[in-house]
Amino acid sequence: MKFLCVECDQQMAFAERDLPGDGTLAATFKCPKCGRVVAMLTNPMETQLVSSLGVEIGGRTVPAEPFETVRANVVTGGPSWSAGAQERLGRVPSFVRGMVKKIYADYAKERGIAEITPSIMDTARAELGLEGM
Amino acid sequence: MRTYHQLTDPDRSGLAAQIGAQRQRVAERLAGVRRIVVVMSGKGGVGKSYVTANLGRAAARSGRAVGVVDADLNGPTIPSLLQDGDAPRTTQDRPEPTRGLDEVRYVSMGQFLEAGAPLAFKGPSAESFVWRGAMEASALREFLADVEWGALDLLLLDLPPGMQRYLELCDILGNPPAVLTVTIPTPESRDAVRRAMRAAVDHGSELLGIVENMVGGELKGTAADDLAREFAIPVIARIPWHPTPDAWNQLVTRIPDARRTTDDGR
Numbered sequence: 001m002k003f004l005c006v007e008c009d010q011q012m013a014f015a016e017r018d019l020p021g022d023g024t025l026a027a028t029f030k031c032p033k034c035g036r037v038v039a040m041l042t043n044p045m046e047t048q049l050v051s052s053l054g055v056e057i058g059g060r061t062v063p064a065e066p067f068e069t070v071r072a073n074v075v076t077g078g079p080s081w082s083a084g085a086q087e088r089l090g091r092v093p094s095f096v097r098g099m100v101k102k103i104y105a106d107y108a109k110e111r112g113i114a115e116i117t118p119s120i121m122d123t124a125r126a127e128l129g130l131e132g133m
Numbered sequence: 134m135r136t137y138h139q140l141t142d143p144d145r146s147g148l149a150a151q152i153g154a155q156r157q158r159v160a161e162r163l164a165g166v167r168r169i170v171v172v173m174s175g176k177g178g179v180g181k182s183y184v185t186a187n188l189g190r191a192a193a194r195s196g197r198a199v200g201v202v203d204a205d206l207n208g209p210t211i212p213s214l215l216q217d218g219d220a221p222r223t224t225q226d227r228p229e230p231t232r233g234l235d236e237v238r239y240v241s242m243g244q245f246l247e248a249g250a251p252l253a254f255k256g257p258s259a260e261s262f263v264w265r266g267a268m269e270a271s272a273l274r275e276f277l278a279d280v281e282w283g284a285l286d287l288l289l290l291d292l293p294p295g296m297q298r299y300l301e302l303c304d305i306l307g308n309p310p311a312v313l314t315v316t317i318p319t320p321e322s323r324d325a326v327r328r329a330m331r332a333a334v335d336h337g338s339e340l341l342g343i344v345e346n347m348v349g350g351e352l353k354g355t356a357a358d359d360l361a362r363e364f365a366i367p368v369i370a371r372i373p374w375h376p377t378p379d380a381w382n383q384l385v386t387r388i389p390d391a392r393r394t395t396d397d398g399r
């Protein structure tokens with residue numbers, strides 16, 4: 001999408017993008033000739049549509065990360081496991097792994113922890129008196 | 134007033150370029166995959182996922198590097214078929230595929246969702262039909278592009294019933310993937326599968342053959358042979374209820390190019 005300053009017959013340049021946090025988006029465009037600024041405001045549904053395409057208005061400032069759309073948009077529920085935590089869990093003998101995993105997951109859930117990391121595992125182990133798990 | 138195409142200054146958003154970059158990313162990731170095969174039927178419950186998982190396992194047992202993408206985002210069944218037991222849910226920071234039975238690598242929306250939870254997206258629920266399809270297509274694209282598949286002999290995609298996902302795949306991959314169709318013997322299945330095969334042919338997909346599933350039980354009909362005749366392709370397997378591994382081993386040998394050959398210079 002492009003913005004034209006009709007008076008100057010000049011294409012406006014992207015200036016700023018803002019996500020106020022209420023699901024809406026604001027993007028401002030400036031006329032390089034007369035300096036007039038317009039803001040494009042999208043409602044939550046329009047914002048979601050842009051986000052669902054995995055693109056960013058104003059261009060990407062950082063490269064796409066793995067699973068960006070899934071991570072940002074899918075309701076996953078329950079804590080997730082960081083790579084380090086998964087690796088550590090993988091070292092637990094498989095016959096008790098399910099049990100150990102559940103202990104940490106319950107611990108995280110009770111405390112509202114979104115991601116289990118090795119350091120969370122350390123804290124949980126100490127708090128729950130599970131040395132060696 | 135000038136129109137869109139008459140404005141020639143660079144457009145910082147570059148949405149088209151961003152989409153192009155996404156496609157590029159898919160292509161780069163899949164450059165090491167010898168053969169992509171989508172398993173499709175147009176009809177629900179005929180055993181697409183069952184065939185995908187067992188074909189994948191048989192191919193892996195024969196020494197091939199096999200990946201499976203569970204493209205059924207709303208009804209993911211691949212994790213239970215490839216049995217990851219108590220492996221934790223995959224998280225975003227871990228792009229390696231999960232290793233399932235017989236070392237088949239896979240990714241599935243089931244790994245991201247809490248057990249039994251439906252696929253739901255954050256954000257406004259009103260008018261979700263406007264964006265939900267695009268969101269699902271993006272998720273599928275990420276399954277293809279963001280998983281470190283490595284070199285694969287065979288990448289299987291387990292599709293949900295219907296045609297939507299196939300059409301999305303044609304877009305995401307940039308070219309139509311080869312199609313393996315699954316049908317059960319009944320006339321209802323034949324009619325639904327025919328529509329799917331028509332669409333696949335119309336979009337330029339190569340039809341690899343028909344797998345007739347659930348053969349030799351209650352289900353009666355000549356769906357597979359009818360379709361084979363109509364589309365001039367072979368019935369490459371007839372899978373009974375609870376088949377032995379032999380049935381799958383044989384099916385592997387009938388998927389063209391699934392073999393890791395030494396005589397093609399690799």
Ligand SMILES: Nc1ncnc2c1ncn2[C@@H]1O[C@H](COP(=O)(O)OP(=O)(O)OP(=O)(O)O)[C@@H](O)[C@H]1O
Nearest residue numbers: 176177178179180181182183293294347373374375
């Ligand atoms: N040949 C078979 N022998 C025994 N069970 C089978 C066979 N084929 C399929 N099944 C079982 O039938 C059920 C339906 O199969 P499956 O889930 O693979 O179908 P599908 O086509 O993937 O369904 P959907 O359209 O919902 O994705 C599953 O429980 C599966 O295990």
Ligand SMILES: [Mg+2]
Nearest residue numbers: 181182205210
């Ligand atoms: Mg299925």
Ligand SMILES: [Zn+2]
Nearest residue numbers: 005008031034
């Ligand atoms: Zn101006």
